[in-house]
Amino acid sequence: MTESTNGATPGAAATPQPTEPLVKVIAFIATLGGLLFGYDTGVIAGALLFMKHDLHLTSLTTGMVTSFLILGSAIGAISAGRVADRFGRKKVIVVMAIVFMCGSLGCALAPNVVLMIFFRFILGLAVGGAAAIVPIYIAEIVPANRRWQFVTLQELMIVSGQLIAYTSNAAINEIWGGETTWRWMLGVACVPAVILWVGMLFMPDTPRWYAMHGRYREARDVLERTRHSRMVEKEMGEIRKSMDSKSQKHARRQKTISVWMKRLVALGIGIAMLQQLSGVNTIMFYAPTMLQATGLGTNASLLATIANGVISVLMTFVGIMLLSRFGRRPLLLVGQIGCTCSLLAIGLVTWLMPETAHGQPDLLRSYLVLGGMLIFLCFQQGALSPVTWLLLSEIFPMRIRGLANGISVFAMQMTNFSIAFMFPILLDHFGLTTCFFAFAAVGVAGGIFAIIFAPETQGKTLEQIERHFKKHLQDDPLPQSGS
Template sequence: MQGALVTDKLKDGQESEAKKTPQPTEPLVKVIAFIATLGGLLFGYDTGVIAGALLFMKHDLHLTSVTTGMVTSFLILGSAIGAICAGRVADRFGRKKIILVMALIFMLGSLGCALAPNVVLMIIFRFILGLAVGGAAAIVPIYIAEIVPSNRRWQFVTLQELMIVSGQLIAYTSNAAINEVWGGETTWRWMLGVACVPAVILWVGMLFLPDTPRWYAMHGRYREARDVLERTRKAGKVEKELSEIRSSMSSKSEKHSRRQKTISVWMKRLVALGIGVAMLQQLSGVNTIMFYAPTMLQATGLSTNASLMATIANGVISVIMTFVGIMLLSRFGRRPLLLTGQIGCTCTLLAIGLVTWLMPETVNGHPDAVRSYLVLGGMLIFLCFQQGALSPVTWLLLSEMFPMRIRGMANGVSVFAMQMTNFSIAFMFPIMLESIGLTWSFFTFAAIGVAGGIFAVIFAPETQGKTLEQIEKHFKKHLQDDPAPEQAGV
């Protein structure tokens, strides 16, 4: 039976978030969300800045196609390790402490990359910077999901995705501006060093914020949990939510699992689903466009300056469409947007491949500008589906679908799988571009997208309109009842 069964079960008795009476959001919640998602801004900047920096770094550090892939992808390799380590440690020591550590690593990694005298040290510091990127990706959405009111969770968690694409836009814009003002082979050092500024703000800001009520409750610190709820909820909501949290922590089976330090079968099935959802986002090939857009546009015949300026359009569209995606989530839910995003991305990749295949590279001995701008247009359409649907849903699902006891670990494992997929693609893409060309690279990702679409149709869940405790109770019930995960859509 298809994943629609899980969707139907979870929708039973579900009240649409869009139809609920809006719950006032306490000012502290907004401050918490803004400061915490600076981790997402740094994530976006550090992944996006390399797109322009590579154009200058390749000459200064004498990069080959292999070392280009390593400089780009070792940040992602580091982020995979950072995600799985931070996820496990955050369940023990707290979400806030891990974010503080990540802010310090962001500062160290950014300075190291900016000052690196050779390609070996550049790769090492990109890896260190990746540890912070992965830790932020795994922990920030959980921190926000556990601390904001349930009916505003979709809005504040997806703010993380908005900050990621905003960071990428800032990176693309600053790359072009720095090149325009200080154009030269060493401008890439300024491009990479700018990230220190938001890292300092994140560290200072997090010093004054609390940890989440659910983490306090998981460690028996109910007084502190109540205090956080009183500061982030209206008075009438505190007792009900604290009661739900206590109830989820007092289950006999969960107490047994905690004593034995084992993970129940239903939790393992849920983690497997989370890994699939996380990998789905990266298998679309989105980061080949975010990392290598200038390189690809140069390959179609655009100049260096034109490629840098055109890449800004990718950042603008990503920010605009993330706003659109946040609004659509409240109306249509998680599963429909996930399916729409996956299908749209796959069709667009196929269309870009056809453009590069069927249109000539040169006209009268000159690069065909029409072909170049059609490829750019295809990238922008792709990002409409990716950032307006697929990416926001992915981060939201990962922040809310796992039970409290393993939320940090499970999200860390899922983001690890996401980033290892990202690493493999980022490392291989320059080699693919050199060996099989732009056309067949896009066709390859389109074929992978078809397989991803089949997975989404069969397994994608729906979690709209439920508190974290209600989602946990639902999955626990139905994954224990169903003997085979494929029959329950998980």
């Protein structure tokens, strides 16, 4: 597949480039961070059912165990962004792999709820660091015409990690059973963490990071290893031009961020929060809990949750293919509208259908709720999430890319934290119907934001995108929709 360049500025993105084998290896190794992100956020959905009894969890401590990983990820994202700009994208990912290992072991061996919450927070630091830096690392190191494909591989790995978590939860429960099986569920994440750590030791940093620090020889060396020979000089010239402009030199000397960059960061924060305000992670974290609340048993809830993971993986493949045909903005709008309608439908099912039929839990109601979740995930994982991660890796200028992406992911994860922490409490007090209607109402507001502000970046190199936003944001508070 090749990315359409209709309406793109002529440049590197418009020239077909063969993908060198090293690029594929780099992308696979780096996106193991996404796999760990997905596994560690998804595994808690099943582990909670057993941990609840073993650690004597209340609705408050259930929310804390789930959400403190997200709180840690918010802090990890904003910290990793600044560090990655200074010390390199690769070094941050290597350190995150070590934190993944330590956090996973700590969670698996935690003897009480206090240490469980602590190690979930530590694990979250790695989740946030990976979420902020892996997409940047990939976007800066792959050819422009394949950026959409390799950056969205991160989203594919996230949902694959969640599917692996759901599947292993059900398998571990089926094979071993018992209240302590949650420890094995949480400990499995050490395996991909070791592979990520070892693999990244042999990977290069990005040519744009080397250039940002004046290390042009190393930048050229990476381009020669990851590009066809005829493209090296052209891309190297674009990078040099971006770094050597008078405005960039002045900005670096003054150590200030231009007004147009601040406006772009505000746009990135809005795009990032939009993804979480859909309520996606209430479904990914609490699906078994919600299905139990509709009347399904423990085993049935665990098995049904696997369907969420399968749909997420399949629809991410679909989203990757659609990106090559329709661009960023249309998919963002379709995803937002589809998610909102699905949430409204789930709310209507739980409101209009009785909880019991003939004295027994109404299984039709349970399966309709599950069906609504699956339709929601079709729009979320097939459109909204891939576009979000791709836009955040593209829209920021090179000088502040790590920091700006870290701030955006911080805002995303703080939104995620607030929702994950409050959801069990809201579920206890108000029930499923009110929760889903509330998410649908927020989705309407999110759709209005997307219609007004969502940008289109398809078919442009990172340097062309930077020049575009600089031109439009110096005069206007926000870019024109669809620009």
